[in-house]
Amino acid sequence: MKNKEWKSYSILISPTVIFVIFLQFYPLAYSFYISFQEWALTSSQIPQGFNYLKNYNDILNDSVFHRAVKNSLIITITSVFFQIVLGVILAYLTIGSTWTIRFIRTILILPMVIAPVAAGTLWRMLFNSRSGLINHLLIKVGIVGPEWLSDQTWAVISVIILDIWQATPFVLLVVVAGISSIPKDFQESASIDGASRFQTFLRIDLPILVPLLLIVFLFRFMDSLLNMDSVYSLTFGGPGYGTYTLTFYIYTLGLRNFNFGDASAASWIFMFFSIIFISLIFYLQKKYEN
Amino acid sequence: MKISTKINILSILRWLILSAALIVVVIPLIYLVINSLKLPKEFLSVPPIIFPTEITFEHFDKAFSGKKTLRALVNSLLVSSITTIITVFFATLSAYGLARIGFNARILGLIIILFLLIRYYPRVTTVIPYFVIMKNLGLLDTIWAIIIGHLGITIPFVTWLMLVIINDLPKEIEESAMIEGASVRQRFIYIIVPITSPGIAASAILTAFLSWNEFLIASSVARRKASVLSMSVASYVTDKGILWGQMAAMSIIMILPMILFALFVQKYLIRGITLGAVKQ
Numbered sequence: 035m036k037n038k039e040w041k042s043y044s045i046l047i048s049p050t051v052i053f054v055i056f057l058q059f060y061p062l063a064y065s066f067y068i069s070f071q072e073w074a075l076t077s078s079q080i081p082q083g084f085n086y087l088k089n090y091n092d093i094l095n096d097s098v099f100h101r102a103v104k105n106s107l108i109i110t111i112t113s114v115f116f117q118i119v120l121g122v123i124l125a126y127l128t129i130g131s132t133w134t135i136r137f138i139r140t141i142l143i144l145p146m147v148i149a150p151v152a153a154g155t156l157w158r159m160l161f162n163s164r165s166g167l168i169n170h171l172l173i174k175v176g177i178v179g180p181e182w183l184s185d186q187t188w189a190v191i192s193v194i195i196l197d198i199w200q201a202t203p204f205v206l207l208v209v210v211a212g213i214s215s216i217p218k219d220f221q222e223s224a225s226i227d228g229a230s231r232f233q234t235f236l237r238i239d240l241p242i243l244v245p246l247l248l249i250v251f252l253f254r255f256m257d258s259l260l261n262m263d264s265v266y267s268l269t270f271g272g273p274g275y276g277t278y279t280l281t282f283y284i285y286t287l288g289l290r291n292f293n294f295g296d297a298s299a300a301s302w303i304f305m306f307f308s309i310i311f312i313s314l315i316f317y318l319q320k321k322y323e324n
Numbered sequence: 325m326k327i328s329t330k331i332n333i334l335s336i337l338r339w340l341i342l343s344a345a346l347i348v349v350v351i352p353l354i355y356l357v358i359n360s361l362k363l364p365k366e367f368l369s370v371p372p373i374i375f376p377t378e379i380t381f382e383h384f385d386k387a388f389s390g391k392k393t394l395r396a397l398v399n400s401l402l403v404s405s406i407t408t409i410i411t412v413f414f415a416t417l418s419a420y421g422l423a424r425i426g427f428n429a430r431i432l433g434l435i436i437i438l439f440l441l442i443r444y445y446p447r448v449t450t451v452i453p454y455f456v457i458m459k460n461l462g463l464l465d466t467i468w469a470i471i472i473g474h475l476g477i478t479i480p481f482v483t484w485l486m487l488v489i490i491n492d493l494p495k496e497i498e499e500s501a502m503i504e505g506a507s508v509r510q511r512f513i514y515i516i517v518p519i520t521s522p523g524i525a526a527s528a529i530l531t532a533f534l535s536w537n538e539f540l541i542a543s544s545v546a547r548r549k550a551s552v553l554s555m556s557v558a559s560y561v562t563d564k565g566i567l568w569g570q571m572a573a574m575s576i577i578m579i580l581p582m583i584l585f586a587l588f589v590q591k592y593l594i595r596g597i598t599l600g601a602v603k604q
Contacts, residue, residue, distance in 0.1 A: 039424075039508055040425060040426070042421075042507075042508040042509070043420075043421040043422075043424055043425040043426075043508065044421070044425065045421075046417045046418055046420060046421030046508075047418050047421040047422055047425065048418075049414040049417070049418060049479075050414060050415060050418035050422075050479055050480070050483050051418075053414070053475060053476070053479045053480075054442070054479070054480055057450075057472065057473075057475060057476030057479075058442055058450070058476060058480065060453070061449075061450040061453035061454060061457065061476075062449060062450060062453075064453040064456070064457075065449050065450060065452060065453050068452070068453075123341070124341075124342075124345055127338050127341060127342055128342070138342055138346065140587065140590060141346055141349055141350060142345060142346070142349055143586075143594075144349055144353065144583060144586070145349055146597075147533065147582050147583060147585075147586040147593075148537075148579050148582070148583070149536070149537035149539070149553075149554055149557070149578055149579065149582070150537065150539070151537075151539045151554045151557045151558045151578075152554075152557050152575040152578050152579050154558075155557055155558075155560065155561075155571050155572075155574075155575050156352055156353075156355075156356050156575060157352070159355065159356070159359055159568060159571075159572065160352055160355060164372065165367055165368070165369075165372040165568075166372070167351070167352075167355050167374060170371070170372050170374060173371075199348070199349075199352075204597065207594055207597055207598050208597070208598050208601045208602065210598075211594075211598035211601075211602050212601075212602055215602065246601065246602065249601050250601055252444070253444070253601060256444040257444075259446075260444075260446055260447060260448070262448070262540060263539040263540065263554070263558075266539070266558055266561065267557065267558050267560075267561055270561050280446070280448075281446065281447075281448045281540070284446075284448045284451075285448055285451065285540065285544075288448075288451060288452045288455075289451065289452070289455065289543075289544050294452050294456075297452055298449075298452060301446055301448055301449035301452075302449070304446045304448075304449070305445060305446055305449055308444075308445055308446055309441075309445065312441065312444060312445075316437065
């Protein structure tokens with residue numbers, strides 16, 4: 035009986051195992067393999083042979099790669115910081131189940147369902163320095179708006195603003211769900227003890243929210259770091275290499291210049307640091323829970 | 325007295341912040357709609373014309389005049405619905421198998437972390453292998469290349485989500501059925517599926533969104549024939565002399581179905597999004 039069931043369960047699991055092997059493990063192994071190969075699709079249909087660490091050396095010495103790393107980190111750290119702060123504030127302001135509050139929450143989460151490429155084109159219109167809405171409104175209040183997308187610094191800020199606009203709703207939703215899971219009598223007994231609202235937040239809510247916020251931080255940090263869709267349609271990496279992000283850099287290197295060897299090496303450098311970061315967050319979360 | 329003024333100020337502050345947030349969310353969307361209905365020459369005027377003097381549907385007409393947009397729309401519908409059906413079917417079955425096969429908590433924990441890693445490692449790493457695989461299979465520039473690429477993400481993701489859900493169910497609910505001799509198949513169909521149907525709905529909705537909105541993989545393995553909406557929207561970037569009106573119209577064609585869909589299935593969408601983070 036037990037044995038027979040084990041067999042049925044294995045059959046149920048097998049499709050996913052096959053999918054994961056063929057669509058994850060195999061491509062990853064293949065990518066790792068070509069990261070040590072001399073291969074540009076423009077000059078050959080097949081890899082041109084082992085070239086030791088040349089690709090890695092090329093990438094680590096490429097100033098555009100340095101720029102992309104710097105851009106990605108600045109964009110990710112800044113936007114995730116604001117997303118979490120704004121998301122937590124908005125979550126506390128939209129607790130409740132009255133008709134108005136639910137309606138407001140519905141509107142506030144709309145940016146999240148919009149495709150990042152479309153959000154990119156939308157904000158490209160808003161940021162347009164000549165005909166865009168933002169500079170138009172700024173002029174109304176007497177400010178001459180910057181050249182958002184053609185200035186190196188402002189273009190990075192534009193990407194950050196777009197990322198905050200798109201992803202704050204995610205933090206909002208998860209924090210609302212987290213707060214709702216805090217037992218009500220916890221908060222009530224605290225308020226009977228005469229704790230102020232802020233003290234209740236610090237003593238009751240925050241300890242419960244910290245592990246949740248760590249996971250939210252991980253999810254948001256990685257998604258923001260990996261983002262390229264909205265950069266593609268907002269700035270296309272420009273001006274110059276001003277808003278090249280890591281994914282955008284690897285994408286253009288691999289699928290526009292067809293330099294497969296270098297692009298694979300770059301993605302494995304990226305991969306290495308991502309895995310360290312993800313493990314660190316998991317470790318912190320487990321540690322905090324115990 | 326003092327307390328009530330304090331509450332009043334707090335409540336005013338609350339509504340001020342919420343109104344500001346609503347404006348920041350809604351105004352860009354209204355602006356997009358306005359731009360899609362604006363005459364082309366009004367984009368070029370100085371100072372800019374925000375509210376058009378007359379409304380035109382020419383950008384939508386133009387978008388649908390060639391076959392390109394219609395084909396992208398049909399391709400997007402096919403890609404996201406086929407991806408969703410295949411994903412939900414296999415991932416739910418596999419999650420059930422994984423939850424019941426009798427792995428100890430440690431191994432199950434490792435499997436859950438592995439699936440999470442698959443969701444969050446730099447996806448661009450697999451883009452070149454996908455390109456080469458699809459090329460060798462002769463699938464380049466077909467919707468199947470995009471579907472297979474999407475399945476690589478969605479199957480592990482939904483298996484993880486459903487595993488978290490099924491793992492949470494008390495084992496007792498299946499016990500009486502087991503005593504009466506119900507097979508694995510019967511228990512899955514008559515017990516697990518009905519109980520987890522909100523989770524299955526949430527998974528299906530998330531998968532459909534992910535597949536509809538995805539750009540990186542689609543643009544790597546498809547070019548013209550199998551072009552999907554995300555690629556049509558992105559294509560305006562490299563055009564010389566931007567067609568603002570058409571760009572806005574194309575974005576609306578892509579966004580609107582998803583906004584309507586999101587409003588319609590909001591409850592399940594939110595459940596799906598939050599579940600992964602709240603329950604580990």
